[in-house]
Amino acid sequence: MARVAPSSSTKALYFLCILLGAILLYVDITYKSFDTIKNTYISTTISTKFLFKKITIDPFIYLYELSSSKSQLINKNRNLQAALDKSYLENFIVSRGDKFFMDDEAIIALMSKYEIDQIFHASKIKLFDTTKYFCCDTHIMYIDVISSSDINFTGSAVINSEGILGQVISDNGVKEVLLLTDTSHYIPLETEGYFCNAKGSGRPGIISCTYSSLIWTNPVSNGQKIYSSGLGGIYPRGIPIGYVQGITNIDETNIKIDIKLITNPLKVSMLGIIENQ
Amino acid sequence: MKAPGILKTILLLFLANYLESITAPAFIKIYVAWPVTFLVFSGLVYISSKNINPIYAFCLGIFVDLISNSLFGLNAMLFCLFSYVINSYSNTFKLFSYLQICIFFGASSVFFIGLSNLFLAIENFSYLILFVSFFFNTGLALLIAMSPIYRISVNRRLSEYD
Numbered sequence: 001m002a003r004v005a006p007s008s009s010t011k012a013l014y015f016l017c018i019l020l021g022a023i024l025l026y027v028d029i030t031y032k033s034f035d036t037i038k039n040t041y042i043s044t045t046i047s048t049k050f051l052f053k054k055i056t057i058d059p060f061i062y063l064y065e066l067s068s069s070k071s072q073l074i075n076k077n078r079n080l081q082a083a084l085d086k087s088y089l090e091n092f093i094v095s096r097g098d099k100f101f102m103d104d105e106a107i108i109a110l111m112s113k114y115e116i117d118q119i120f121h122a123s124k125i126k127l128f129d130t131t132k133y134f135c136c137d138t139h140i141m142y143i144d145v146i147s148s149s150d151i152n153f154t155g156s157a158v159i160n161s162e163g164i165l166g167q168v169i170s171d172n173g174v175k176e177v178l179l180l181t182d183t184s185h186y187i188p189l190e191t192e193g194y195f196c197n198a199k200g201s202g203r204p205g206i207i208s209c210t211y212s213s214l215i216w217t218n219p220v221s222n223g224q225k226i227y228s229s230g231l232g233g234i235y236p237r238g239i240p241i242g243y244v245q246g247i248t249n250i251d252e253t254n255i256k257i258d259i260k261l262i263t264n265p266l267k268v269s270m271l272g273i274i275e276n277q
Numbered sequence: 278m279k280a281p282g283i284l285k286t287i288l289l290l291f292l293a294n295y296l297e298s299i300t301a302p303a304f305i306k307i308y309v310a311w312p313v314t315f316l317v318f319s320g321l322v323y324i325s326s327k328n329i330n331p332i333y334a335f336c337l338g339i340f341v342d343l344i345s346n347s348l349f350g351l352n353a354m355l356f357c358l359f360s361y362v363i364n365s366y367s368n369t370f371k372l373f374s375y376l377q378i379c380i381f382f383g384a385s386s387v388f389f390i391g392l393s394n395l396f397l398a399i400e401n402f403s404y405l406i407l408f409v410s411f412f413f414n415t416g417l418a419l420l421i422a423m424s425p426i427y428r429i430s431v432n433r434r435l436s437e438y439d
Contacts, residue, residue: 021354131301
């Protein structure tokens with residue numbers, strides 16, 4: 001049977017629906033009005049997934065491990081793995097070899113200044129949309145602290161064993177982390193006494209920064225190491241962020257540098273949140 | 278052909294979205310974007326013997342916006358637009374060859390990717406992705422369109438051996 005072409009009233013309804021879609025799109029882009037709905041959906045998905053796993057898969061795994069003579073070894077191995085992951089983070093922060101901070105006193109000063117008794121809060125990735133990470137400008141990750149805490153981590157820096165990943169932008173149980181590479185993310189950087197505000201490029205592992213050659217008289221070279229400047233108060237000063245990977249002359253005075261980040265969010269699932277005061 | 282009911286359609290779109298989320302990181306490395314969810318929806322509208330209601334298309338679009346964590350209204354708008362185009366030209370499609378219909382779906386998917394990238398990845402908008410995706414999606418549509426013909430041919434040959 002042949003399908004009838006849309007009548008004028010159906011065409012009007014199509015037009016209205018498309019118009020409504022456009023209005024919703026505009027409202028979402030401008031005011032981010034639907035973020036609560038999206039976050040609720042994501043939180044529900046994560047909770048359901050873990051609850052489902054806990055009810056269906058975990059009992060079988062537990063029974064299997066219980067019946068197995070190697071269950072104790074498995075548990076020990078698991079605990080050791082978690083401890084090892086945690087120690088990587090601790091070592092990363094305090095070790096002088098990694099040069100997490102430019103000077104050794106910095107971390108002690110930071111902790112005593114803000115009365116922080118814990119260097120970081122160990123967390124795990126709950127959801128990371130790798131599709132968006134590879135295709136789009138939005139680079140967001142959802143994490144949760146391992147030990148329960150009442151602290152609101154909004155505005156706190158998030159690290160892994162390689163360096164800084166991003167910052168917590170909302171904390172409704174599950175923490176929403178804006179990665180450095182997100183196009184709406186800015187991080188103040190410094191290298192050899194010069195400062196610039198680097199913006200996420202939307203490409204995995206790359207952020208970019210524009211400076212004027214009239215202010216930065218020393219030429220920047222490929223491979224030059226870039227550190228966080230500490231301006232803005234989110235990230236501590238002197239943390240290695242990445243290396244200069246590409247230099248582009250925008251015009252006679254302005255130069256854009258692409259910075260290859262040291263950190264890779266896909267590498268480890270154990271993260272740390274540095275409490276923001 | 279009768280289009281599946283609401284629940285089946287929602288489940289199909291959910292699975293398509295899941296498949297898209299799995300395959301996208303791998304495909305993007307070869308400059309291909311494969312909008313499975315959109316193609317599944319377009320396919321359902323195309324095979325349906327009745328015209329799809331615009332409100333139904335809009336609601337499905339909103340559902341896809343929610344599950345794919347994209348901007349609200351983007352898929353809703355595009356689903357409405359494409360269901361209108363397919364409904365309007367449903368009779369004209371009968372005059373077209375398989376190749377022409379596949380090219381139409383390939384071009385639609387490129388339009389969808391292009392418009393989505395304008396909102397989701399404006400700073401990394403790539404014509405190369407659009408170009409490669411056009412050939413990929415057209416080729417894939419051709420494979421799907423031709424598969425029943427080859428299946429019959431293979432079955433016939435196999436039966437000759439029996």
